[in-house]
Amino acid sequence: MSQTDLSRRQVFKMAGALAAIPVLAVCGSAHAATNAAMRNALKYQDTPNGDKHCASCIQFVPGAKPTDKGGCNAIPGDTEISPNGFCGAWVQKK
């Protein structure tokens, strides 16, 4: 392997890495994501438990509007948490 071959490989590697960045950025913002493992672990449901629901939970990260789905600090990477949902980690927001 010559020095030139190594340089070409490094250039192609860097170009590939740089090309992937916009795709990941677009995918990250354009697509909803769920964290099935954490949902299952916490027994998440899309419906409230009596008067307990995600919108009244300290862990909830609201969406743009009060009725929009949002995130949850206890379920990382999940953008599909319903404000009317509930799970075993619910804690009353003060």
Ligand code: SF4
């Ligand atoms: S911890 Fe559970 S109840 Fe609280 S916001 Fe997250 S998913 Fe909803």
